[in-house]
Amino acid sequence: MALGDAILACLTERPMTGYELAKTFDSSIGFFWKADHQQIYRELSKLRDRGYIQGREVVQTGKPNKLIYTLTPEGRTALRHWAARPSTPPSIKDDLLIRLHALDSIDIEPIRTDLMDRLEHHRDRHENYERILKKRFPEGTASDVLDLGNLLLLRLGARHEQMVADFCEEALDALSAMSGKDKGTGTVVPLDDGKREKG
Amino acid sequence: MALGDAILACLTERPMTGYELAKTFDSSIGFFWKADHQQIYRELSKLRDRGYIQGREVVQTGKPNKLIYTLTPEGRTALRHWAARPSTPPSIKDDLLIRLHALDSIDIEPIRTDLMDRLEHHRDRHENYERILKKRFPEGTASDVLDLGNLLLLRLGARHEQMVADFCEEALDALSAMSGKDKGTGTVVPLDDGKREKG
DNA sequence: CCGTTGTTTACCGTAACCGACAAAAGTCGG
DNA sequence: CCGACTTTTGTCGGTTACGGTAAACAACGG
Known part of the structure; x- marks a missing residue:
């Protein structure tokens, strides 16, 4: 579940919508970790189910309502737990x-x-x-x-x-x-x- | 289908059984590409179905019979085709x-x-x-x-x-x-x- | 009117990962 | 000699990850 943790890590900076996250994964961390918006939305649902993030709905006229996701305290703890585990050195796979x-x-x-x-x-x-x-x-x-x-x-x-x-x-x-x-x-x-x- | 091509590439050196391939993927290319024996066997079945490799059964007393896989001409061509396509630069994902x-x-x-x-x-x-x-x-x-x-x-x-x-x-x-x-x-x-x- | 931006969701397929099982022979301990 | 464990050779099933196509639906630009 590394993508989930990557998302949690992104949300430590500021609350974001799925759309913004997708764009983030297209620039900053995206240089290291590729993920398209479908993956991100799916992962967001999972994280919400686990109570790691919380979505606040913002009603918009015209566009579909957006969901701004914020880290919950549980999410923070989960991220810290994950980060405290040893990382696994990846292979090159080119x-x-x-x-x-x-x-x-x-x-x-x-x-x-x-x-x-x-x-x-x-x-x-x-x-x-x-x-x-x-x-x-x-x-x-x-x-x-x-x-x-x-x-x-x-x-x-x-x-x-x-x-x-x-x-x-x-x-x-x-x-x-x-x-x-x-x-x-x-x-x-x-x-x-x-x-x-x-x- | 990169793992399949990796296997084809290995078989250009010499014919091998799934077991040997698994060991190869634990040493030489294994430094760059991880794959366990289950993945390899399944990929071998697929490659055989496509006619890219050919299994010659060698009867063994004691151990279960082994299947030595050889590249077919089609397999060689497929590998060359694949190798002629541009490679995709991978992300780091650490x-x-x-x-x-x-x-x-x-x-x-x-x-x-x-x-x-x-x-x-x-x-x-x-x-x-x-x-x-x-x-x-x-x-x-x-x-x-x-x-x-x-x-x-x-x-x-x-x-x-x-x-x-x-x-x-x-x-x-x-x-x-x-x-x-x-x-x-x-x-x-x-x-x-x-x-x-x-x- | 058509294409693009914004925002989210759904379905489907393939690829990868992971753990278990099977079967038979060799090896080691008691 | 019996049982446990390892080696060699595979198979099966499940879950996560990844990727593509596309469908909603409004606004904005040409």
Whole structure:
């Protein structure tokens, strides 16, 4: 039940509606944790059933009434209990790694373009993190505990993206060097046989 | 269907039984991708249904008969098709990050011990990667494409663990500096109220 | 009039996770 | 020698998580 706890964590900042939470999960923590609005609404119902959050209905004319969710004391305690448990180190689970593992059985050109796309992607994200860091923490230091958490988060994000970007570059270089060495020895059969999986 | 493709990728090396695959997912790719034997067996059935792999039954006296799975040409093609598609950059999804995001609403001591545990964990894994790297690639270079993939994999793993380990250290330092600053201002209510969630 | 923003909910499918069971042989303790 | 436990090889069922499509329904913009 990690998504539920993520939501509880978000609600410690301020009460929010499901819609706002969904947008939050599209920006700040969303960099680390993806969740679309359906998941969030479902999780909110569960949390409400458990008494961890409380929804205050705000009548709106025109739009459907919105539900502003607030953490209950039980919710706070539950979050603290959860946070007091040891975290489980996640695995990387990047498709790219599987491709690399079977590098000799697949086509290299698509991997190259993929690596280039990924390089760009991770560089963008890295820049984004650095930008936010410079704006929110120009001194590089945090004043209180809440800020410290966010500073650390951003730093981890930045480093992670940097690391992966560097890796992509290195992989591209290595592939170039390699394809210079054994040109034509691999599987160079073209892939476009018309049949594509829909999944 | 990423697990299925991971299995196909493993079977490019050599034909294997479900049991062997499960052990493989406990060591080499298992560093990046976790899957227990039940998941693997079910995925194997699916792959067989689709004609991507073929099981050859080997009668054993004593033990139950084992099924050695081999990639079919269709399986190879499917894998190549899959590998030719762009990969999706995964999100980090580490519980620790959620804890950090709500750092001012939780207890800091458990986080410290957690960070210390994680530091040790990631250092161990880092050493492990470096050990394997030194053993398999003492020159730091790969001879063929298959080796290149594995070399890159190991390097990414090593860097990742290093990065996270560094982060843990930094976080611990920052927490120490912070707790020196605002001692006693946070929530210092003890957590042991006896009630623990079972989940 | 059609598309987008705001807000929430419903249904359905797949993927992943987790715990138990089965069956037969090998190993260890008493 | 009997029982308990582990290894090897699988199967079954349940729950959580994830993802997509879409349906309400009003207002606002072009």
